[in-house]
Amino acid sequence: xxxxxxxxxxxxxxxxxxxxxxxxxxxxxxxxxxxxxxxxxxxxxxxxxxxxxxxxxxxxxxxxxxxxxxxxxxxxxxxxxxxxxxxxxxxxxxxxxxxxxxxxxxxxxxxxxxxxxxxxxxxxxxxxxxxxxxxxxxxxxxxxxx
Amino acid sequence: xxxxxxxxxxxxxxxxxxxxxxxxxxxxxxxxxxxxxxxxxxxxxxxxxxxxxxxxxxxxxxxxxxxxxxxxxxxxxxxxxxxxxxxxxxxxxxxxxxxxxxxxxxxxxxxxxxxxxxxxxxxxxxxxxxxxxxxxxxxxxxxxxxxxxxxxxxxxxxxxxxxxxxxxxxxxxxxxxxxxxxxxxxxxxxxxxxxxxxxxxxxxxxxxxxxxxxxxxxxxxxxxxxxxxxxxxxxxxxxxxxxxxxxxxxxxxxxxxxxxxxxxxxxxxxxxxxxxxxxxxxxxxxxxxxxxxxxxxxxxxxxxxxxxxxxxxxxxxxxxxxxxxxxxxxxxxxxxxxxxxxxxxxxxxxxxxxxxxxxxxxxxxxxxxxxxxxxxxxxxxxxxxxxxxxxxxxxxxxxxxxxxxxxxxxxxxxxxxxxxxxxxxxxxxxxxxxxxxxxxxxxxxxxxxxxxxxxx
Numbered sequence: 045x046x047x048x049x050x051x052x053x054x055x056x057x058x059x060x061x062x063x064x065x066x067x068x069x070x071x072x073x074x075x076x077x078x079x080x081x082x083x084x085x086x087x088x089x090x091x092x093x094x095x096x097x098x099x100x101x102x103x104x105x106x107x108x109x110x111x112x113x114x115x116x117x118x119x120x121x122x123x124x125x126x127x128x129x130x131x132x133x134x135x136x137x138x139x140x141x142x143x144x145x146x147x148x149x150x151x152x153x154x155x156x157x158x159x160x161x162x163x164x165x166x167x168x169x170x171x172x173x174x175x176x177x178x179x180x181x182x183x184x185x186x187x188x189x190x
Numbered sequence: 191x192x193x194x195x196x197x198x199x200x201x202x203x204x205x206x207x208x209x210x211x212x213x214x215x216x217x218x219x220x221x222x223x224x225x226x227x228x229x230x231x232x233x234x235x236x237x238x239x240x241x242x243x244x245x246x247x248x249x250x251x252x253x254x255x256x257x258x259x260x261x262x263x264x265x266x267x268x269x270x271x272x273x274x275x276x277x278x279x280x281x282x283x284x285x286x287x288x289x290x291x292x293x294x295x296x297x298x299x300x301x302x303x304x305x306x307x308x309x310x311x312x313x314x315x316x317x318x319x320x321x322x323x324x325x326x327x328x329x330x331x332x333x334x335x336x337x338x339x340x341x342x343x344x345x346x347x348x349x350x351x352x353x354x355x356x357x358x359x360x361x362x363x364x365x366x367x368x369x370x371x372x373x374x375x376x377x378x379x380x381x382x383x384x385x386x387x388x389x390x391x392x393x394x395x396x397x398x399x400x401x402x403x404x405x406x407x408x409x410x411x412x413x414x415x416x417x418x419x420x421x422x423x424x425x426x427x428x429x430x431x432x433x434x435x436x437x438x439x440x441x442x443x444x445x446x447x448x449x450x451x452x453x454x455x456x457x458x459x460x461x462x463x464x465x466x467x468x469x470x471x472x473x474x475x476x477x478x479x480x481x482x483x484x485x486x487x488x489x490x491x492x493x494x495x496x497x498x499x500x501x502x503x504x505x506x507x508x509x510x511x512x513x514x515x516x517x518x519x520x521x522x523x524x525x526x527x528x529x530x531x532x533x534x535x536x537x538x539x540x541x542x543x544x545x546x547x548x549x550x551x552x553x554x555x556x557x558x559x560x561x562x563x564x565x566x567x568x569x570x571x572x573x574x575x576x577x578x579x580x581x582x583x584x585x586x587x588x589x590x591x592x593x594x595x596x597x598x599x600x601x602x603x604x605x606x607x608x609x610x611x612x613x614x615x616x617x618x619x620x621x622x623x624x625x626x627x628x629x630x631x632x633x634x635x636x637x638x639x640x641x642x643x644x645x646x
Contacts, residue, residue: 102537105591
């Protein structure tokens with residue numbers, strides 16, 4: 045049997061539950077999230093960060109907008125003492141989730157675990173804000189460079 | 191301990207550099223600038239500024255008699271076989287320091303150094319042998335005496351400005367790096383305000399208050415229409431092209447004129463520089479081409495006449511219907527004139543050392559089409575129509591590198607000129623929200639990474 049050092053860094057598991065079915069939310073909704081952390085196997089966690097954010101995906105450089113951010117450093121609120129957590133926030137009016145051709149806007153919840161030492165582990169869970177249908181290319185694109 | 195990887199996987203298909211190595215490189219770069227600034231500043235202060243300050247503040251005043259005068263020469267080797275000499279006027283003076291009579295060669299200011307011996311001799315002639323004058327000596331080293339005091343302001347400015355800029359750029363870069371060290375991407379974005387203030391290259395985007403990532407439309411509603419509420423501003427990259435052509439033609443032909451004057455003077459002097467003439471011919475060709483291109487663009491830009499669009503409300507909402515007035519001025523006949531509502535995506539990305547911007551039209555709807563349009567100088571062509579946005583339309587979106595933009599485009603094919611297109615940007619807000627009247631909107635939010643709510 046391999047020792048923990050031989051197995052490499054641990055891969056914890058973060059299970060997230062959204063309060064709405066199909067992770068579909070509307071602008072202005074209250075987003076409530078519950079999560080459970082498993083598989084830390086006694087490795088000490090020094091902080092947990094909760095965030096609700098949007099990011100862009102596609103051809104351009106990634107842009108990021110943090111809507112909600114919370115850093116928990118109280119050890120009595122994190123594993124191994126407590127393995128579950130929750131947070132909630134009202135969603136803003138914009139931006140809405142968008143599946144474009146070269147620009148995509150995605151909303152997600154991230155739970156980031158900071159272990160003793162410098163290692164951290166992030167778990168990302170995408171959800172939708174609004175109901176914008178996906179876009180399709182119509183004409184050839186134009187590129188300009190500087 | 192494992193070193194961080196040089197490349198990290200980005201979302202999508204591209205590989206990007208490792209953030210850890212990026213921070214290390216950034217830190218090294220800014221640290222080097224800071225150290226260089228401190229060393230350079232230290233050298234300038236200790237070598238130039240501090241001695242000058244001591245002369246003006248710590249040296250004691252006395253009376254001196256000029257006994258002899260001469261030039262002090264400093265030679266600097268200038269390989270391979272040259273030596274540069276600098277000359278400085280020096281005076282042997284007798285003076286009393288701390289009750290003791292001394293004789294010493296005075297040290298003039300560093301700025302008195304000159305590489306021209308004649309100039310140095312001229313400066314020296316201002317001093318008369320046997321004359322009595324004021325001198326200042328160093329109380330710590332009484333043999334050091336000067337006959338002139340004052341500040342060399344450009345040296346002080348140099349010693350503050352150049353090292354100061356290096357220290358400022360290096361220091362702020364290091365502070366920014368240290369502030370973000372060990373922080374997650376989300377944490378950095380949530381507390382980005384101060385870091386962005388330190389980043390001279392950060393370009394904050396303007397967003398509408400209460401609507402993160404939706405651009406402001408203040409610039410689109412500050413011009414009232416003649417029949418409808420707002421006159422939309424035109425987005426015209428052609429005008430910048432015209433300015434570019436004009437500047438190119440001007441500068442290039444200025445060079446041609448300089449060359450031609452040189453060649454003409456040679457001719458008048460009875461000499462013919464064939465190389466100059468050979469160079470002048472292609473230069474002249476390019477110059478004439480530049481003038482033709484500029485004139486053609488100017489005529490094209492002014493001959494078609496102005497296009498105006500007015501709209502009944504702004505910003506727009508998905509599912510909304512808006513009256514639009516299209517007006518085309520100028521003279522002549524247009525075979526077709528069309529008005530189209532378009533949705534364009536724009537992405538900016540780096541490719542090597544280039545920054546590229548790609549635009550794709552992802553939705554387009556013809557609003558109106560006119561055939562055989564006649565415009566005259568005294569009566570412009572006007573047509574009123576209705577623009578309707580889809581109920582499930584995406585709102586306008588803007589961030590540092592990405593944008594989703596709505597626009598109305600007027601395209602025309604004139605009878606005697608090439609086809610043209612003129613773009614009028616509009617802003618669409620998310621559906622089902624109460625949009626405040628732009629006229630009474632309190633202001634805008636400056637955003638680098640959008641609004642955020644931070645809990646303790």
